Structure formats: structure tokens, C-alpha cells
Amino acid sequence: MVFRRSLYKSPAQLRLMVAPGLATAASLDAVQSAIAAGRSTLDLDSIAEQAIVARGARPNFKLEQGYHHTICASVNDEVVHGIPGGRILQPGDIVSVDSGAILEGWNGDAARSFVLPDPAHPEVVAQRQTLSNVTEQSLWRGIARLATAAHLNEVGEAVEDYILSQGDYGILTDYIGHGIGRRMHEEPPVFNYRVRAKGPEVRPGLVVAIEPMVVLGGPDTYVKDDGWTVATEDGKAAAHWEHSVAVHKDGIWVLTADDGGAAGLAPLGITPVPIA
Template sequence: MVFKRSLYKSPAQLRLMVAPGLATAASLDAVQSAVAAGMSTLELDTIAEQAILAAGGSSNFKLEQGYHHTICSSVNDEVVHGIPGGRILQPGDIVSIDSGAILDGWNGDAARSFVLPDPTRPEVVAERQKLSDVTEQSLWQGIARLASANHLNEVGEAIEDYILSQGEYGILTDYIGHGIGRRMHEEPPVFNYRVRAKGPEVKPGLVVAIEPMVVLGGPDTYVKDDGWTVATEDGKAAAHWEHSIAVHKDGIWVLTATDGGAAGLAPFGITPTPIA
């Protein structure tokens, strides 16, 4: 497959993607500081929006036709695209928050999962926390592979290998990562598992959102009656982690991490380099 030259951003365009990435990170930092049992998912939506506005951006999720919120909030068996509303978070819930910002016409996109404490069900909390940890670490495995890959689909190999090494987890195949730039969802597709095609060449200018979605049971899902929320068929819990990453002439930079990915990449001996 031949990929368009426009797949790769110029150095100037990469620099413009730093601010929306930081605004996206700020929204998730704000949610992480606030999320607790007893809160509604709509309250978290307001917190995320305020953080994005304070950073000078606006929600890019609201630009999706028919979607009217800043975040997606997916709880327990919900994997992605959950709509914020009056649902009150309960002790022991696992909630995945996906957020994105647009600033000066450029986009950021990231997600994190949080497990709420529940001293009455320690085994449930431990199982869900491990699910979240495995998903997060698989994301960093993919980002680390991106730093040395020749072709993009090596990322999916690294993600799948790590997840399968950690236990019997399901990897969603119907929902994958993507390129990002002027639009939140661009080419190329970013798989979280092995595929036969190599994918585009990894070289300066490539910007992708890597987002593994992992479940405790099988990978089969359905869309709820709201037309958005994706949930597991077997009702088992799910986790979702995501970062937007730029490849540039001096290395890689995680646009949606305030440290550029330094902490997450340190165990791999990789030091991310700011975009000059």
C-alpha cells in the first residue's frame, strides 16, 4: 500500500500540535484529581471542559456530528464512547475518560482509566486495577516500539505481545488508534494487534494516537441504544488508555503527556526529545 505524502506533518505543523496536546493532558489531569465515588459523569465532563478552556482550547469531541460533550465516560463494561450524564460513580467502578482539545486548528486526543476504591470488594478493585495497569503498560510498550520501528504496524505487535504475556485478556479489534492532526481522526489506522500489512514508514512528521482497549473477558461488543456507548457482550470490565505521539527529526514526543512521555518511557531506556 502506498501512503500519501500528506500523512507526514512539517516541523512547523508538529510545533502547532504541542499546545492542543497539553490542553488535552490538562483536562485528564483535572479529572484524575477530582474523580471519586458519588460524582456524576456529567460533573467530570464539566471539569474537563473548564481545564481545556483555561488552556486556550476548546473541545474537539463536540465537533463530532451528534455529540455534545467534552469527554467520553465509559464505566465498567462500557469500553468507549460513553456519554456523560446523571450516572453516579460507585465504589469499585472502573471509569475510562477519553478527552480531546482543538487549538488553532490542531487536535489532541488521549484517554485514561481510573479504578475507584472499595474496601468492601478488594478482589474486584485489584482485578480491575490490574486490567487498567496492563492496558496502560501496553500503551507504553507501543509507544516505545514506535521510537525504533521501521513501519507503524510494529506498534500493534508490541501491544499484543505484552497484553497476552500478562494473562487471559481480550483485545478489542473493532476499535483502533488513528492518525491525528487537522482532524481528530486521520489516516493511518493504528492497530493494537498483529496484522499482515507493514503500515506506513515511521519517519519524521508521523503523528498518531495509540489507544489499546482491553477487556477482562471476550472482545465482542455492542453499541447501546444511545447510539454511542460501546459495551462488552459478556458484561465484563474494560479499560482504555491513549496518547497522541509525534515522530520528529530528533526522536519522539508524547504530545498528551506534560513530560513528553519521559516517565513512561524511562523503563525502556528511551528519552523523549522536545519538538524543536
């Protein structure tokens, strides 16, 4: 398979992607500080938007045709694309928050999952927190593999191997990661599982959003009547973590992490290098 040269950004373009990545990270930091039982998902949407605007950026989700919010907020059995609204979060909920920012025509995209405390049901909280931890760590395994991979689809191998080593989890196959740059969703596809094709060559200028979506039950999903929200068929809980990552001449840099991914990658023996 031949991939277009335009798949790879120039050094100058990579530098322009740092600011929208940090604006995206700031929005998720703000949500993380505010999320609690008793708040609505629309509250979180407003908080994320304020953080993005404070960085001089704009929410890029609002540029998606037919979507009118800053974040996607997906609760419990909802995997991705949940629409913020009046839903009040409850103790023990697991909430995936996906956010993105655009600045000077360049995009950032990231997601985190949060499990709300519930002293009355500690076993539910523990199960859901483990699910979130497994999903997050599979993301870091994928990012670490990107740092050493010859071809992109090695990332999916690393993600899948880690998830399956941790227990009987389902990995969504209908929804995957993507390239990112001038548009939030670009080529190439980024799989969270093994595929036969090698994918494009990993070399300087490649920028991808890696985003494993993992469930406690089976991977089958359906789209709710709102036309956006993706939920599990069996009603089991889901988790979603995502980072936008750039490959450059000196290494890799996680654009949507304040430290470039240093804390997440250190246990895996990878040191991210800032984009010069």
C-alpha cells in the first residue's frame, strides 16, 4: 500500500501542533478538577470550553457537521460520542470525556476516563477503575511502540497484547484512532488490534491520535437515537483514553500531555523529546 507524502508534516507544521495539543490537555485538566457526582455533563462541557478559549483556541468538535458541543461525555455503557446535556452524574459512574482544540488551523484531540467515588459500592468502583487503568496503560504501550516501530500498525499489536494480558476485556473494532493535523480526522487509520497490513512507515512528520476503547463485556455496539452516542449492546461499562502524538527527527512527543508524555512513558523506558 502506498501512502501520500502529505501524510507527514514538516518540522514547522509539527511546531504549530504543540499549542492546540496543550489547549486540549488544559480542557481535560479542567474537567478532571471539576468532575463529581451531582454535576451535569453540560457543566463539564462549559468548563472544557472555557479552558480552550483561555488558551486562545477554539473547540474543534463544534466544527464537526451537526455537533454543537466542546466535548463528548460518555457515561457507563456509552463508549464514545456521548452528547453533553442535563444528565446528572452519579456515584460510581465511569465517564469518558473526549475533547479537542483548533488553533491557527491545527488540531488537538485527546480523551480521559474518570471513575466517580461511591462508598456504597466499592466493588463497582474498583472494577471500573481497573478497566480505566487497563485502557490508559494500553494507550501508553501503543505510544511507546510508536517510538520504536518501523510501521504504524505495530501500535495496534502493542495495545491488543497489553489489554489481553490483563483479563477478559473487549476491544472495540468498529471505532479506531486516526491521523490528525489540519483536520481532526485524517489518514492514516490507527488500529487498536492486530491487522494484516503493516500501515505507513513511521518516520518524522507522522502525527496520530491513538485511542483504545475497551469494554467489560463484548465489543458489539449500537448508536443511540440521538445519532451520535455509541453504547455497548450488552450494557457493560466502557473506557476510552486518547492522546495525539507526533514523530519528529529526534523522537516522539505527546502533544496532548503537558510533559510530552514523560510520566506515562518513563516506566516503559521511553523518553519523549520536545519538538525543536
